[in-house]
Amino acid sequence: MTTDTSTLVSTLPNNIPASFLKQITDDFSPERELGKGAFGIVYKGILENGELIAVKKLGENPPMALDKTFNNEVGNLMAVRHENIVKLVGFCHESQKKLVPHNGRYIIVDITEIFLCYEYLWKGSLDNYLFAESNRLDWDTRFKIVKGICRGLHFLHNEMDRPVVHMDLKPENILLDDNMVPKIADFGLSRLFGQEQTRMHTQNVVGSLGYMAPEYLYRGEISTQSDIYSLGLLIIQISTGEKNIPDAEDKCGKKFIEKVHENWADRHITSKYASFDANRLQQIEMCVEIGLQCVDHERKKRPSIVDILDKLDGKHSV
Known part of the structure; x- marks a missing residue:
């Protein structure tokens, strides 16, 4: 229904x-x-x-x-x-x-x-489909979801009357329709809280454990690049099937990022997809690389959502 x-x-x-x-x-x-x-x-x-x-x-x-x-x-x-x-x-x-x-x-x-x-979206949130073997998504669906989330974030950052910083991107806040099209939820909360500027400071740090950008967590800096950091963690989980488990002592997901870096270095991740054709393997590698670029500790080194979409659409190499 x-x-x-x-x-x-x-x-x-x-x-x-x-x-x-x-x-x-x-x-x-x-x-x-x-x-x-x-x-x-x-x-x-x-x-x-x-x-x-x-x-x-x-x-x-x-x-x-x-x-x-x-x-x-x-x-x-x-x-x-x-x-x-x-x-x-x-x-x-x-x-x-x-x-x-x-x-x-x-x-x-x-x-x-x-x-x-x-x-109300009957399929529920993305986290229900990323990790459980019973309803695990195939790669083509995962790649479609990555691109859809990025298009939604591009809309928030570049196509509204002024940029909207989401501030809480994570699998639970990505909902799926009947055709597995991803939809970003809670998209306007930052603006309703009066935090609609492209870059500002706040004393009231609100976010989800394991997804907060370092400059936001430690200095209260809010920018579109804060979302890019969370997006990187999201893309990595969608691409690898590895789960970022929240940790009260690791609010930026640093341990998860280090684990992915380590597994990526020895090609542990792509070994899981050995049966894939060259095109799909290239897509997986591209998504993991994009995700790792997004979670750079330095805000200015992260790609913009425009850059990310260009790479996903094959306009630029990673």
Whole structure:
């Protein structure tokens, strides 16, 4: 069954009441949980007609912009249409009074709740297909997914009114449609947090373990090259089938990168594909090389998304 998001867009109001979202997610029941990310938890929402949407519940009182600015930004993001970007179909931004404990007594505080609603993709996230033998993807599908993710990121970095830095690229945030076309999820969260510039500093470092660029983690620098670092880790995992296991003491995935470098040096990776023809072997080698270039510790040495797409399309050698 496939959900028609164009129907959802026409039948749901843009600004959806929080009470409605609680109703369709069974009050955000753990049984409806689809996944967790750096910015919040995603739940399955079931509409009256049986159609599904994915509802992302952000943490209470996130450091968002003022209501009017937020509504304008969400409106802009809802207009985004790209084959490799998950569609945003609605949102909720509500404030309410809440009784909370404080220093041995209860006080009334203003709580802001923010929800983002996305199209529901039945295949789920990419991480379900990369490592398990039962539903392991063939190389042609993997290569198509790499190129699709890169096209989506190119759109975010170069084709919007101003660059959008994703800040949380990882297999769990790449969703797949019925034809295994990859779609980047949570594409607008950095902009909603007011971090839309091509390069800036932040004191509030938010990201997923094992995927954060060093300059972002240690200096709070945000740029499109932060995404390129995460993209490199993503491409390496898709290409090699090797899993980057998050480590609280290795937030940049350095151990994983070193392991890939070592395996790549002795051709351990390509030995797994000995039965492949020359063209596919060349594609695998190219993807691993691109991935390793993307995770260079020096931000300025990483390729741009334009360079990466040119290499994938055969316009430039690696």
